Amino acid sequence: MSEDRHELALGMILQLVVVLNEDMTKSLERDGLTNSRAPVVWFLGQNGPMTQKELATAVGVSARNITGLVDALEATGFVARGPHPTDRRATLVSLTALGDKTARAMDRDKAELAELLFTGIPERKLDAFVDVLGEVLGRINRELERLKEAG
Amino acid sequence: MSEDRHELALGMILQLVVVLNEDMTKSLERDGLTNSRAPVVWFLGQNGPMTQKELATAVGVSARNITGLVDALEATGFVARGPHPTDRRATLVSLTALGDKTARAMDRDKAELAELLFTGIPERKLDAFVDVLGEVLGRINRELERLKEAG
DNA sequence: TATTGTTATACTCTATAACTATA
DNA sequence: TATAGTTATAGAGTATAACAATA
Incomplete structure (x- = not known):
């Protein structure tokens, strides 16, 4: 039955989610970061200094929460708060x-x-892998859109 | 460069982790569960009644934490505590x-x-997908083992 | 002595709402 | 009026340590 093959594939993806999360959490711990604080550091590294409002939107958390995350990152020495050059309400x-x-x-x-993860995987297989992954990503994104509209 | 292809593939996996997590969280919310409580219900569904100790090991949390999760699931009507038939210390x-x-x-x-996710994907591609996924899972599991030994 | 589960305590992450200072 | 950020408050999830009841 193809249903069994589909469930096998999903099961492997879910396993991958678990171990990948474990691996990345360990790596972040070594750096002195947490799963929630790391994206803040990462976005700042990619885009340069930002306001808390921009960070909150980028990371996808509330204003209250970005205050807490920036507090924690400031206390542990990863980020610094400074004045915004033109808007005196904002923090850079x-x-x-x-x-x-x-x-x-x-x-x-x-x-x-x-x-x-990928060194030594034959190019043909990697192509198929990326291909399927792209299709799967598209499907689940459309499903999420659908759920958002349905409320 | 093959490095770019590898990073592309990893990037897609990480995106998949995010959207899959989002989708499953939404689905659990509809059921009245959270990400932390759901595995407790799931393990009980797979294996039948268990002690809290067994649940804590299965889910991978502390004794303190399983007490809290079972408290919450009991309060919301998903599980019931009962006496263990032979060990009067334990809760079933x-x-x-x-x-x-x-x-x-x-x-x-x-x-x-x-x-x-997988309906209509050609069998040949699905084979390659599962193949690569299996290899990747093996590699990351070995890496985690290595990290555990290293401390 | 060792184990099961609870209480005590504390920290992180999350949110909404009220408030202050500025735009 | 609207926006940026903080304080107030609350709840979920996580952990370690001390403790009671039982093995």
Whole structure:
């Protein structure tokens, strides 16, 4: 039955989600970060200094929550708050030297993980893999859209 | 460069993790469950009544935490605590009618998700997909083992 | 002595709502 | 009026440590 093959494939994806999450959490812990704080450092590393409002939108959390995350990252030395050049209501959050070093380490870790996972996989198979992954991503995104509209 | 292809593939996997998590969280919310409580219901559905100790091990949380999760599931009507037949220290946790119904709905939802994701994908591609996924899972599991030994 | 589960305590992440300072 | 960020408050999930009841 093809249903069994489909459930097998989904089961493997779910397993991958679990172990990948475990692996990345361990890696972040070594850097002194948590799953919630890491994206803040990462976005700042990609886009440079941002207001808390922009960070909240990028990371997808509430204003209250970004205050807490930036508090924690400031207390542990990853980011610094500074004045916004034109808007005196806003705070500009930027990476410290430690934060910048950590952001670059995250980039490096991601590249290393990609190598660990895929080095030596035949190109033909990798093509099919990426192809199926793209299709699956599209389907689940459409499903999420549908759910959002339905409420 | 093959490095770019590898990073592309990893990026897609990470995206999949995000949207899959979003989709499943929404589905659990509809059932009145959370990401942390759902595995408790699921394990009870798969294995029948268990002690809290067994549940804690299965789910991978502390004794303190399983007390809290079972408290919450009991308060919301998914599980019931009962005496252990032979060990008077232990509590036997079992699904209520609602819990059982929900566990079976979770099974059904998983099967439906598998169909949504994979129906119509050519068998040849699905083979390659599962093949690569298996290899990737093996690699990351070995990496986790290595990290565990290293401490 | 060892184990099962609870209480005590504390930290992280999350949200909504009220408020202050600015635009 | 509207927006950026903080304080107030609350709830979920997580952990370690001390403790009671039982093995």
